[in-house]
Amino acid sequence: MRLIVAVDGPGGAGKSTVSRLLARRLGAAHLDTGAFYRAATLAVLEAGADPEDEASVLEAIDGRTIDQVDGRTLLDGRDVSKEIRSEEVTGAVSTVSAHPELRRRLVEAQRQWVRRAGDRAVVEGRDIGTVVFPDADLKVFLDADPAVRAARRSGEIGSAVSEGKAALDRRDRLDSTRPTSPLRPAPDAVVIDTTHLGIDEVVDHITGLLTQA
Numbered sequence: 001m002r003l004i005v006a007v008d009g010p011g012g013a014g015k016s017t018v019s020r021l022l023a024r025r026l027g028a029a030h031l032d033t034g035a036f037y038r039a040a041t042l043a044v045l046e047a048g049a050d051p052e053d054e055a056s057v058l059e060a061i062d063g064r065t066i067d068q069v070d071g072r073t074l075l076d077g078r079d080v081s082k083e084i085r086s087e088e089v090t091g092a093v094s095t096v097s098a099h100p101e102l103r104r105r106l107v108e109a110q111r112q113w114v115r116r117a118g119d120r121a122v123v124e125g126r127d128i129g130t131v132v133f134p135d136a137d138l139k140v141f142l143d144a145d146p147a148v149r150a151a152r153r154s155g156e157i158g159s160a161v162s163e164g165k166a167a168l169d170r171r172d173r174l175d176s177t178r179p180t181s182p183l184r185p186a187p188d189a190v191v192i193d194t195t196h197l198g199i200d201e202v203v204d205h206i207t208g209l210l211t212q213a
Contacts, residue, residue, distance in 0.1 A: 001120070002119040002120065002137070003026065003028060003119075003120045003121075003137055003210075004114065004119060004120070004121055004123060004133050004135075004136045004137050005022065005026075005028075005121075005122045005123065005136060005137060005138045005139075005140065005206070005210070006123055006128035006129035006132070006133050006136035006138070006139045006140065006186070006189075007019045007022070007122060007123065007124040007125075007128065007140050007142065007206075008124070008125060008126055008127065008128050008129050008130075008139070008140070008141045008142070008183070008185065008186070008189065009126075009141050009142035009143055010126075010143065010149065010168065010171070010172050010175070010183060011149065011153055011168050011171055011172075012144065012148070012149030012150065012151075012152045012153040012168055013142040013143050013144045013149060013194055014142050014144070014152070014194045014199065014202060015124045015125075015142055016032060016124060017199050018142065018194075018199060018202050018203055018206070019032070019122045019123075019124040020071075020122075021199060021200075021203050022122050022203050022206055022207070023121070023122040025203060025207060026120075026122065026207075026210075027120075028117075028120045028121050028122055029114070029117035029118075029120060029121040029122070030071070030121065030122050030123075030124075031068060031110065031113055031114060031117075031121050031122070031123045031124070032068065032073075032124055032125075033106075033110050033123060033124065033125035033126075033128065033132065034093075034124070034125055034126070035068060035073040035081075035084060036066050036068075036073075036106045036109065036110060037093055037096065037097040037106060038073070038084035038085070038089050038090075038093050039066045039073050039074075039075045039080055039084055040057075040061050040064075040066065040096060040097070040102060040106065041084070041089050041092050041093045041096040041097070042075060042080055042083055042084050042089050043060050043061050043064050043075060044056075044057050044060045044061065044092070044096055045088055045089065045092060046060075047059075047060035051092045051095040051096045052095055054099040054100075054101060054102070057096055057099055057102055058099070058101055058102065061102065061105075064076055065077070066106070066109060067113070068113065090167070094170070094171055094174035094175055094178075095174070097178075098174065098178040098179075098180065099180075100179075100180040103127075103131075103180055103181055107131060107132050107181075110123070110132055111132065111133075114133075123136075126175055126181070126183045127181035127182075127183070129141070129185070129186035129188075129189050130181065130184065130186045131181045134186065137210075138190070138206070138209055138210055139185075139186045139188060139189035139190065140189060140190050140191075140192060140206055140209070141185035141186070141189040141190070141191045141192070142192050142194050142202070143191060143192070143193055143194070144193060144194045144195040145193075145195045146165065146168070146169075147165070148195050149168055150162075150165035150168055153167070153168055190209060192205060192206075
């Protein structure tokens, strides 16, 4: 039976952890679409291409394959799960992912991935409910107080909270103001503030929403 849950939101809101646990609970696949853009950014950087030039970006990813298998992100079959979390990739991913044609190609790749998973998946990202799967069975937008998000992110990457906040502020600004697929809740998304909620509480809440649907 088809079941697609769209989980959107900014960094540090809990998307990845919640999505993984929710998928496990539902017996569904989990797709991290942000990893697709990070893998594309890695390909651009490795090719020495200009992240701001769309033609150079498209040339760098032309013929490359991006996939996720068992939670690992693969670029041309190579496991790049750790490399795509580097500072270099993090600093360039918003610029690379703003290019409309790149987004069109990766959105189609993401849809194909979910089709291969039998149309049963929890899909996380920043434009899932608005662009990738506007017909998702449930759309959720996770958010949290900026200070809490910064603390969570700094804990993940081992940086000072001030550095985490600066990075998140920059990413939020770029992602929410890009002309193509900006970060925003879908009109019919359920917005969940995770500031004072534990991971299990968020997963329980989303599971309850599916039961009500």
